[in-house]
Amino acid sequence: MAALNVADVALHxxxxxxxxxxxxxxxxxxxxxxxxxPAEVTREWAFGDSTGAGVRVxxxxxxxxxxxxxxxxxxxxxxxxxxxEGNAIVAEDESGDRCGHGTACAGVIRGLAPxxxxxxxxxxxxxxxxxxxxxxxxxxxxxEQGYDVINMSLSTTKxxxxxxxxxxxxxAYFRRTVLVASAHNMxxxxxxxxxxxxxxxxxxxxxxxxxxxxNPEPPVEFFARGLEVDVAWLDGSTLRCxxxxxxxxxxxxxxxxxxxxxxxxxxxxLKSVLALTSDNVGPSA
Amino acid sequence: xxxxxxxxxxxxxxxxxxxxxxxxxxxxxxxARAIFAAKASSIFLLDEDAEELVFEAxxxxxxxxxxxxxxxxxxxxxxxxxxxRQPLVLEDVQGDPRFRREAAESTGYVPKAMMAxxxxxxxxxxxxxxxLDRAKDNRFTLAEMxxxxxxxxxxxxxxxxxxxxxxxxxxxxxxxxxxxxxAHLGRNLEALPxxxxxxxxxxxxxxxxxxxx
Numbered sequence: 001m002a003a004l005n006v007a008d009v010a011l012h013x014x015x016x017x018x019x020x021x022x023x024x025x026x027x028x029x030x031x032x033x034x035x036x037x038p039a040e041v042t043r044e045w046a047f048g049d050s051t052g053a054g055v056r057v058x059x060x061x062x063x064x065x066x067x068x069x070x071x072x073x074x075x076x077x078x079x080x081x082x083x084x085e086g087n088a089i090v091a092e093d094e095s096g097d098r099c100g101h102g103t104a105c106a107g108v109i110r111g112l113a114p115x116x117x118x119x120x121x122x123x124x125x126x127x128x129x130x131x132x133x134x135x136x137x138x139x140x141x142x143x144e145q146g147y148d149v150i151n152m153s154l155s156t157t158k159x160x161x162x163x164x165x166x167x168x169x170x171x172a173y174f175r176r177t178v179l180v181a182s183a184h185n186m187x188x189x190x191x192x193x194x195x196x197x198x199x200x201x202x203x204x205x206x207x208x209x210x211x212x213x214x215n216p217e218p219p220v221e222f223f224a225r226g227l228e229v230d231v232a233w234l235d236g237s238t239l240r241c242x243x244x245x246x247x248x249x250x251x252x253x254x255x256x257x258x259x260x261x262x263x264x265x266x267x268x269x270l271k272s273v274l275a276l277t278s279d280n281v282g283p284s285a
Numbered sequence: 286x287x288x289x290x291x292x293x294x295x296x297x298x299x300x301x302x303x304x305x306x307x308x309x310x311x312x313x314x315x316x317a318r319a320i321f322a323a324k325a326s327s328i329f330l331l332d333e334d335a336e337e338l339v340f341e342a343x344x345x346x347x348x349x350x351x352x353x354x355x356x357x358x359x360x361x362x363x364x365x366x367x368x369x370r371q372p373l374v375l376e377d378v379q380g381d382p383r384f385r386r387e388a389a390e391s392t393g394y395v396p397k398a399m400m401a402x403x404x405x406x407x408x409x410x411x412x413x414x415x416x417l418d419r420a421k422d423n424r425f426t427l428a429e430m431x432x433x434x435x436x437x438x439x440x441x442x443x444x445x446x447x448x449x450x451x452x453x454x455x456x457x458x459x460x461x462x463x464x465x466x467x468a469h470l471g472r473n474l475e476a477l478p479x480x481x482x483x484x485x486x487x488x489x490x491x492x493x494x495x496x497x498x
Binding site: 100101157158159184185186187188190203204205226227228233234237239240242243244245 | 408437
């Protein structure tokens, strides 16, 4: 079936500017979008034969150990800090991973989407400690770079940051950057996974990395493999880990596969494709 | 004296002693150990000023003399859980790079497997609840992690109560002698048998009359 007609979409986006809040009758033709959306969305249509090539996946985490057997090459790596006046400083980074968590996420994504680009943006320090301000600065920067997917296997419980995170999540959504965020593993209020503009992920117990479920009872919208996952860790090692942190990159990897086949698919449609191809949805469920 | 401190001081006068809060925490770790059929369970409190984790309650193996023992807050698996604010389950603790053998050995019990969950109260991570070595053949499930997390909420409230009582006591100790006497008076009044209360209250009313400015 036909993939999303990117040229058309791009043309209409850059065409004569439309009024922001209304749509005149003669403007309807200018926003016509040929999605090539099939009658039944299958996994074959969604990501069959896809390798993730051409998709840039950002791992907002503790850094990534480049060259790890499960990770391979890391295309770009940055570290984020905040100066005394609260300004974000983003610098190229060669120090790899401080605690293993980011490398674990990168390995899972690489396992699903072997040819995607991996970009590490380090917002967490040793022992996975990070300040909320660094997290916000890193996320803002990553959204500005226009990465296709941002994996956030982290959350903050600080209410002070919730509003800003919400704005950032919405701006990512409108810029066609999909945020894939870990639900908290405990019944607590934390962010950004609770926002509807992101794709939130919890864990299921099946060992198959391609098994995923849509949850009709949000806020957690998808469940992916998160129990006893053998993930990449520091110094080329592996570690068996459980938790939503490791379920999340499974969905990021799937997003990379879908976006590689259907470039620039907006986040709401990407979410729909994921839902429609979930193991518990549709006639095959 | 600020209103806050005064309220805290009065609270210390009328609140139950620290022992009651301690027994709440002890009962939580006892129950956690029973629910998961585990070898041991413990609660660490974060001492923010000292950046240390302190054993507040312990049940099961190695429980003797552990209460009050301290570790650097970034130590081992408990430190990791505190920093990430996420629960962690390990089937092979000793093979985990986050495991600190020296710290574990000093407790007198080195676990093979463990579950640990942060104790979160509102925005704050107060400490860590851990469960060591569940019964054999009891394979870990996500439902168990969920159960432990829910349980941790209860422990967090208990820990928060303990901390409030301690803050109240500290505030009280910093005040003048008169207020301390007043707080003691309040506490003693609470403890009086019912038949002695009316006369004690009459005496207090008379006292109030005499020392009115």
